[in-house]
Each structure stands twice: as C-alpha cells, then as structure tokens.
Amino acid sequence: MRHQTIHRDNVLRGKNIIIGISGGIAAYKTPQIVRLLKKSGAKVRVALTDGATRFVSELALATVSEERVYRSIFPPADTSGTDYTRHISLGEWADAFVIAPATANTLAKLSAGLCDDMLTALFLTLRPRKPVLIFPAMDGQMFLSASVQRNIATLTAQGCRVINPDSGELASGLCGVGRMPEPESIVASLQNALHSTAATSPLYGKSVVVTAGPTREKIDGVRFISNYSSGKMGFAIARAAAKRGAMVTLITGPVHLETPPEVTRLDVESALEMHDTALSCFKSCNVFIGAAAVSDYRPLDPSEGKMKKENPEIELTLVRNPDILAEFGLQKASGQLAVGFALETQTGLGNARKKLKAKNLDLIAFNFFDRKTSGFEVDTNILTLIDKEGVTTELPLLSKDAAAGQLLDCIEKLCVYTPGINPLKNV
Ligand SMILES: Cc1cc2nc3c(=O)[nH]c(=O)nc-3n(C[C@H](O)[C@H](O)[C@H](O)COP(=O)(O)O)c2cc1C
Incomplete structure (x- = not known):
C-alpha cells in the first residue's frame, strides 16, 4: 500500500485547488480530501460529473468546501450577474487540479479532449505548468485494459501526473x-507536486527513464541465470527524480520493492524484454539512467520444459545480450543525457572511464562492489561520479537514497552548466 509523508512546511496554505470527482465508488471518500485541504489552508472548489453525484452528495461537498459545487458548464438560464464563462475563470483561478477518482470513462474523455461538463472543460482551460494530478480508480481488469492504459499514457505524455492506484480489496469484492x-496520500502527492513546481530543479517536468534490478535469462522452463541485484539503487534514483518533479518511468527486472510514489513502473524479466521496453522510451526521454544489472549473456536455446538430469555434464551456449545503455548513448539526440553505472570488484576507475567513452555517456557512476557496504543488495553504496569532461567526484559511503540525491545533483548540473550540452527540452 502506498504510504507518503506529508511535508511539514505547508505548501498548501493559500493555494487554490480544484478537485474533480468522477463517478466511481471511491467518490464517497472525496469530502475527506476536501476537508484535509481546507485544514491545510487551501481554498477548494469542486467540479463533479453527473455520475459522481450517484456516489457522493453535492451538499456534503458544498458544506465541507464552503463553496458551491460545479457540474455543468451551462449556468441556469435565469441567473443574472453570473460568470458565464466560469469554466475559464476557474481554470485561471486554480493553482492545481486533482482528479480523484478518475473513472475509465473520464480518463477516455480527458485523453480525447472532450469537454461536455465542468470537470472536463476545466482540464482543458488549466494553464501549462499548473500541476494536474489524476488518480484512476476502478476494477483491476478495467485498469489493466489496453484502452485505459493507452489513455493514461496519453495523459502522462501531456504532462499530467497519473498516480497508479493502490492494490487491495475492490468494490467488487475481488482483490x-x-x-x-x-485521502491523506492524495494530499501528500499534491503537496509534493506543488513543492516540485516551486522548486527550481532542472529535472522538473522532464522525462527520466531509469532501469533497475537484475534480469533473468532462461535456461529451461524452471531455471535461469541472474545476479544479486536487488534494484535498491535504481529505485532510490527513481524516487529522488520523482521528488524533483521529473516524470519517471522505472523499467525493472524482478525485485521485491514497492513502487516509489508517482513513478510509472514497467516490470520485465529478461534482458531482451528490458531492451524492447527501453527502446520504446528512447525517443521521448530527456535522461536515461541505466542502473539495472542486465545480464551480459543469455542461453542460446533455452528448453521449454524442465531439462532432465540425464548426462553427467551439459554444455550451455551463451550469446551476448544487447547493451541497452550503449544503444541509447550512441543514438541519443542533443538535449538527451545518458547516465550509466560501472560495477567493479577491483579498483576499476580506468574501466569506468573507458565505458563512459565507448558508450558515449554523459556521466558514469563507478560503483565499488564489496557486498558488505556497497554494490548489490545492501542499503548503502560507494560511488565515484565521472562526467564526460572528466570531472570526478568521489562520494563517501552513503545510503542509496543519499547517493541517488548526489547523482541527481550531478545530472542537474549537466543539464544546466556543462558547455556543449543543450538544455533539455520536453519532447
Ligand atoms: C456501483 C458502481 C460503481 C462504479 N465504480 C466505478 C469505478 O470505481 N471506476 C470506474 O471507472 N467506473 C465505475 N463505475 C462506472 C461509471 O460510473 C460509469 O462508467 C460512468 O459512466 C462514469 O461517468 P463519469 O466518468 O462521467 O463520472 C461504476 C458504476 C457503478 C454502477
């Protein structure tokens, strides 16, 4: 289950927030979101769909928000002195727009640009750079359906923050x-978004792709070749980048870690799957960070079923896997940054420098591996960061979260200060 801490400094005070509510069962929780926002000093207006009124009362929302609520874009015919273009003035008024719950139907309307009620019209009138947070909530199969996922991808590409729903018991009784x-978690996501908007991180709004974890290379139906990678470093980087306002896609091999808040996670198993998934992100990403421990080789011809224990010896032919990071580095356009890791068991700074050049990276993190304090599985790491100008920063033993922060500081500097690197732009 998602868990987020609410920021102590109150970024919500004095902010104008619109809550858009569509017709899902979770709408019954929305008066509590409004109440929490009001308690934090925000002004709240509510726009709800006709469907939403089946699940939550307009009177309850008007009472907790201390404002009239909006449904239609058409004002009553007999009202004089009305702001007839309220769907535009409210869009200008808002500092942020939270759509919770977002039904499959409303996601489709938003992604298609339909605007036949106040909620969908407001979505179109909101100014760029004002955070839009969308919380899809629905039956599990609906959520995973191709059309819902396509609509989510469209909205994400437009700069909306689509926050994955939690797992657990659903209204249908299924899990x-x-x-x-x-509601507390929704408010925390909004606070984070407002913080990142306010923050001056050059990563704000940029598309960052992080690979993490090990890959598994099938030997037969029940066995595989893999490594000790836990995914902790890649997940720490994804978490830190999302906190700085980046739109993060995390492509991960099999790991036992929770998805960081506001990160889009894509699970893969083999190096070839990771390669294919990463390829689809190459063109649209601003920063590609290869933190996964991708197997260099895979068995040439894995058996379908379980191999029998018949021979005293067997031979396994391994073939090279694609080098995902090198592929990105060698084809990246200006305005894109490639960042890699070099895990070495001995002093391998020279090797790391070679990799940096050969793969056309902008930054490499030489990762000393001793299995006790740094490298795979443990919660700490020792990194030496080398950028393409040769500037080398030796970091002490740090938690992986702190090391991720230092790495991102370095990437931010590359975005802004290094001559020859074009400023990143959203693609
Ligand atoms: C009892 C009930 C619960 C529903 N819960 C959801 C839900 O959680 N998520 C969802 O996407 N649709 C849900 N629906 C379907 C929507 O209400 C329906 O698609 C509606 O057209 C949504 O309209 P709106 O998006 O304009 O609010 C539910 C329908 C019923 C009858």
Missing part, C-alpha cells in the same frame, strides 16, 4: 490493483 489511494 487487485484499482483502489484510490487514501
């Missing part, structure tokens, strides 16, 4: 992904 996060 799965689809639950709207709790």
